[in-house]
């Protein structure tokens with residue numbers, strides 16, 4: 001198996017060179033930014049809203065035991081079954097056993113990134129259950145047998161003709177170049193699946209301790225159908241989705257909509273507080289909430305980066321990230337791409353294997369500024385770099401720094417080097433970009449800046465002599 | 470369903486959480502350059518959210534403007550007769566053959582005057598039948614001016630499916646149901662259900678079903694209703 005880092009480097013090079021695709025993604029994200037700013041401006045005070053949201057999440061995450069217990073108690077009181085899974089295996093087994101026990105044949109799913117995290121579809125299919133993704137973007141990605149490109153916009157990298165071809169090949173529809181017609185093809189195809197399915201699996205954007213509810217945000221109505229028609233509803237949720245109070249949603253729903261997709265309010269924000277209750281005419285007979293840890297408690301134990309668990313997965317940090325825009329979502333090789341993925345993946349899947357993600361950043365801080373819950377993303381990237389180096393120093397990096405330190409402590413040596421640098425640069429074109437070039441990683445695709453011919457010290461002396469200020 | 474490991478795995482997780490929280494979170498004051506002084510314990514969420522006027526007229530106006538943006542058809546009508554007349558026009562224009570509705574005073578007043586056959590979703594229904602209906606007519610809990618949302622709940626809106634399965638969702642609401650903002654909506658829900666228990670389904674529906682998954686181009690009616698009509702009765 002190729003190491004994640006080598007894969008990352010390979011794919012980054014390939015995708016960064018795909019200029020048409022990059023332009024396409026960049027344009028789509030520009031459209032998002034315009035709409036987001038429009039809706040942000042409607043808030044009376046966006047910065048205070050962020051601060052408040054961050055404080056609410058801080059309270060929830062830093063008393064996670066208390067609020068999760070409260071959630072479980074209140075949910076169970078309404079007939080919801082709550083299962084706490086430490087590992088992906090436990091979560092998968094719980095769902096598979098449930099499906100077996102209830103003689104489930106077909107399963108409809110609405111978008112849940114947590115299920116991508118635990119590779120639920122593969123596991124269910126292996127057990128012989130038919131699983132269909134119902135979110136349009138996820139449905140397309142499922143047909144392509146490819147993970148989502150972006151955790152909010154799963155197929156934003158695809159053009160309509162590619163989707164048309166895909167539908168033609170996989171479900172035998174006629175070719176079309178109209179996004180509307182393509183959407184209707186999926187609508188027709190999925191309609192009967194909702195009716196047939198006996199289990200619906202959803203995610204959740206929030207879980208509310210006070211009332212034992214989960215809250216699901218979506219635009220298409222697929223999550224509503226998934227949770228209305230089948231006789232069993234299973235929600236798969238990360239433990240960090242906690243909110244203490246129900247009214248907290250009045251802040252989080254519009255912030256998630258605005259930061260996530262540039263909508264003041266996403267199309268459907270639905271709160272589920274149990275299976276069908278006495279007196280209600282429909283809804284599932286059973287409602288199960290599977291809360292999953294999967295190494296989140298390791299991130300929780302990091303007092304410095306604990307706020308990364310405040311994340312509401314809005315995707316705003318991806319949308320503004322220059323790295324994401326250039327290398328694309330799949331290059332990361334992670335369930336969660338972009339800045340937040342680079343911060344949390346080393347905690348979830350091992351620092352040494354995934355530290356390169358924290359290195360692949362210019363630390364511009366656009367992510368931190370965009371984040372609606374004020375997660376200190378770019379500083380966390382730095383902390384990951386520091387922690388990785390402290391845990392397992394790299395010998396050549398270390399010797400480079402030793403050399404650099406010597407150089408910086410010897411003024412004469414440094415002066416001599418600045419004088420000879422232009423000479424070396426004169427001969428540089430002979431090897432530039434080749435494997436003999438020590439700067440190859442940079443110069444293969446970029447120009448190296450010309451070194452100055454005078455040092456600042458000389459320049460200053462000169463100026464003083466001339467009597468300038 | 471209870472496997473023997475259920476309780477164990479819960480306990481194990483809580484132990485890990487408590488251990489993880491043993492160290493208090495380190496906050497980086499210097500890394501939070503924007504710390505608005507106005508976030509005080511007395512501050513209310515409404516203060517940060519989009520502004521809504523205090524009077525009924527201002528709120529009605531905001532709801533109407535939000536509806537335009539959302540592509541919701543919003544109409545103020547003077548009576549149940551006028552509401553029914555409008556629906557009968559929609560029925561002709563869109564060639565409705567069957568509509569569905571649930572028990573409710575507004576619904577009953579309007580449904581009695583419809584020219585289209587009505588499928589009742591009162592105590593139970595058949596989902597295949599409901600799927601063939603051209604419109605679902607429901608009442609609601611409230612209309613939220615701030616966001617242009619309709620607040621639906623299982624008891625107020627005929628359950629979960631009626632408002633999402635048919636391709637056209639029609640909401641009938643009273644003027645008294647218009648509220649300012651989201652915090653007011655949650656306050657209303659709390660007053661009404663807090664003590665006796667919340668419904669299993671509460672939804673803020675904001676515009677018709679939509680998707681931008683293909684090239685970020687807006688398409689209405691991805692899976693839920695392609696059209697949303699909100700009629701405000703006296």
Ligand code: SF4
Nearest residue numbers: 311312314315317371
């Ligand atoms: S880190 Fe912040 S901006 Fe990024 S997805 Fe999470 S909440 Fe959104």
